[in-house]
Amino acid sequence: MKYSDRILNTPSSFIRDILKVTDAPDVISFAGGLPNPVSFPIGDLQESIEGAIKKNGSKLFQYSTTEGYLPLREMIAAKYRRKFNLDVNPEDVLITNGSQQALELLGKVILNKGDQVLMEEPGYLGAIQAFSLCEPQFLSVTLEEDGLDLVKLEEMLKTNPVKLIYCVPNFQNPTGLTYSLEKRKAMRDIVSKYDVAFIEDDPYGELRFRGESLPYIGAGHMENSILLGTFSKTVTPGMRLGFLITKNTELMRHLVTAKQGSDLHTNIFTQYVIHEYLMNNPYAEHVKKIIALYEEQATAMLDAMEAYFPKTVSWTKPEGGMFIWVTLPEGLSALDVFQKAMEKKVAFVPGDPFYTHKRGVNTFRLNYTNATPDVIREGIKRLGSIL
Amino acid sequence: MKYSDRILNTPSSFIRDILKVTDAPDVISFAGGLPNPVSFPIGDLQESIEGAIKKNGSKLFQYSTTEGYLPLREMIAAKYRRKFNLDVNPEDVLITNGSQQALELLGKVILNKGDQVLMEEPGYLGAIQAFSLCEPQFLSVTLEEDGLDLVKLEEMLKTNPVKLIYCVPNFQNPTGLTYSLEKRKAMRDIVSKYDVAFIEDDPYGELRFRGESLPYIGAGHMENSILLGTFSKTVTPGMRLGFLITKNTELMRHLVTAKQGSDLHTNIFTQYVIHEYLMNNPYAEHVKKIIALYEEQATAMLDAMEAYFPKTVSWTKPEGGMFIWVTLPEGLSALDVFQKAMEKKVAFVPGDPFYTHKRGVNTFRLNYTNATPDVIREGIKRLGSIL
Incomplete structure (x- = not known):
């Protein structure tokens, strides 16, 4: 059976494949992009x-x-x-x-x-x-x-x-x-x-x-x-x-x-x-609760990065949302770092899939909305130890 | 702004446009394709x-x-x-x-x-x-x-x-x-x-x-x-x-x-x-109830067609499902008949949109799942009067 050119040219999800590896229960994962379940007013x-x-x-x-x-x-x-x-x-x-x-x-x-x-x-x-x-x-x-x-x-x-x-x-x-x-x-x-x-x-x-x-x-x-x-x-x-x-x-x-x-x-x-x-329902009040939680989580991650990441690494300081972006020293591949991180049981998404033309980039994405501040600190500490 | 060739070549729904006309409360409509709400186990x-x-x-x-x-x-x-x-x-x-x-x-x-x-x-x-x-x-x-x-x-x-x-x-x-x-x-x-x-x-x-x-x-x-x-x-x-x-x-x-x-x-x-x-839930039992209803409705429509449609018109006798297909004498356009039917406050879907190459066809679709047997008989009687 023959398929369309469009599907043969569409990348299957790199993140999807990564999430399969990072889903193990003993891994601290900053790889996902899921909202915290607290945001669901069940x-x-x-x-x-x-x-x-x-x-x-x-x-x-x-x-x-x-x-x-x-x-x-x-x-x-x-x-x-x-x-x-x-x-x-x-x-x-x-x-x-x-x-x-x-x-x-x-x-x-x-x-x-x-x-x-x-x-x-x-x-x-x-x-x-x-x-x-x-x-x-x-x-x-x-x-x-x-x-x-x-x-x-x-x-x-x-x-x-x-x-x-x-x-x-x-x-x-x-x-x-x-x-x-x-x-x-x-x-x-x-x-x-x-x-x-x-x-x-x-x-x-x-x-x-x-x-x-x-x-x-x-x-x-x-x-x-x-x-x-x-x-x-x-x-x-x-x-x-x-x-x-x-x-x-x-x-x-x-x-x-x-x-x-x-x-x-x-x-x-x-x-x-x-x-x-x-x-x-008071939607605005509900959103405020989510914001308070995410701010606490973001702050925990940023503080831990300040404490545990080497000076050669830089990162964004978001004013909202769910992600932080990390830039490694020139020449380092985030994919290589990902392998090492997995050995330490901590995960993130290497930057490659976010670029349409570059591969082997020195950037990666961290998500902070799905772990407690304590777990965030432990994960960032582990990550800092291999950077 | 310029659009893609694919959307410029895709027909907007003819049925959709027809349903706008046939939705008036005093019209008996056999145009839709909706399941009877009785099929929803709310x-x-x-x-x-x-x-x-x-x-x-x-x-x-x-x-x-x-x-x-x-x-x-x-x-x-x-x-x-x-x-x-x-x-x-x-x-x-x-x-x-x-x-x-x-x-x-x-x-x-x-x-x-x-x-x-x-x-x-x-x-x-x-x-x-x-x-x-x-x-x-x-x-x-x-x-x-x-x-x-x-x-x-x-x-x-x-x-x-x-x-x-x-x-x-x-x-x-x-x-x-x-x-x-x-x-x-x-x-x-x-x-x-x-x-x-x-x-x-x-x-x-x-x-x-x-x-x-x-x-x-x-x-x-x-x-x-x-x-x-x-x-x-x-x-x-x-x-x-x-x-x-x-x-x-x-x-x-x-x-x-x-x-x-x-x-x-x-x-x-x-x-x-x-x-x-x-x-x-007993899904099979639930489906049986839908079948019994649709059979009654289909039978009412087929019997009424037998009684009120002229011999020059033919139609399918479904063993299930939701539709009957009517064929008018050669040379008649179902679109023309549709106009006349709307004057009599009864509606169906002219056959045209179901063909990829023909227009002005002599066929049309009737749906029987959304009216009571009495309403079906009255609608078919009206339709018979103009065929």
């Missing part, structure tokens, strides 16, 4: 299930619309109007199976084989995988401490017919870095000059434990702005509920056609339940 | 939700594996071993967001642009849409009373490098037709000679109200057999839970990579709940 969700069924009966169980449950879309739109002063209406919101599906649908409706996609370097692995299914050409621009290298970005856009730009401006995966206000404005000015789809993926934005919330780059400013959000990091990832916001009605129409061909619609039971949950 | 599902959460806690809400919840895959595999004597193991089962996602993933991993897909004529619209996203060339073979025209099928396979065959052997959508035992065997012999992916989609197979269950064509006999199933027609479509069965491990590996890039995994909450439901 009791409140159970009440929401009962309430939603009581009010809506069989509608939770029947086929539904491709765009998503209208009251949920209204609620999402209202939040972006209120919190970010953005002109978002329910018809600008598409409900997706997590942000991953939004990325896949966007690739599908925008990219022909060989079209150019501009990514942050390092960039989010899930986006690389989703777009890979369309066999694009990846371009990348270095992600600096305060955002993309804008000189390089403008040069790229000037000299290439880039069709899509993807970025994660808040607490980026894998680096934990956040774009500064200045860079956001400057980037907006540059990108606005080109006819390019601009995807701003914001799964972690609400998980800020230091500093102030910053405005979006594209949303509210660019015709081809696409903003992605999700309930995965603040309510539950298991229910796969994300959303996409765009004011481009032609793009939205194409996305709906693509989603219909892909799975008809997102689980409507879940949409009713999350809507009911948001109606009846 | 109370039992509520108990299953409680039970599953009690037993598994946060696991229902966390990220999970792309392949699906192992105990559910084991349960599905066991059923096909038991009921069909097929050698199916859990690792041969992939959980999908309804069968629609299975179709989309199969297209993704098998089809390059321009590859040939062989469809039944008329064929399932959802499959046409899913495959269209890969820009294939559609070939079609007439679906006769007892299955595909096998002479034409063999001729097609001999003269074309067909990559994928798609069929719905039980109570097909849109025709309600079922392949005979003889044609199943003969088709198996023919298809086995070629290196082609063979998709057997079976959403309705359990809903048989007359005659005996028949063996699958490909499953258990062909290396590249792919069998699709779903809980949409017997438990709930709203939770979007389907599955794909194949013994081809290379194909399965590619499908998992494609699914991971598409949405990471299917809603795990739902998978636990359906598993818990199947563990604790």
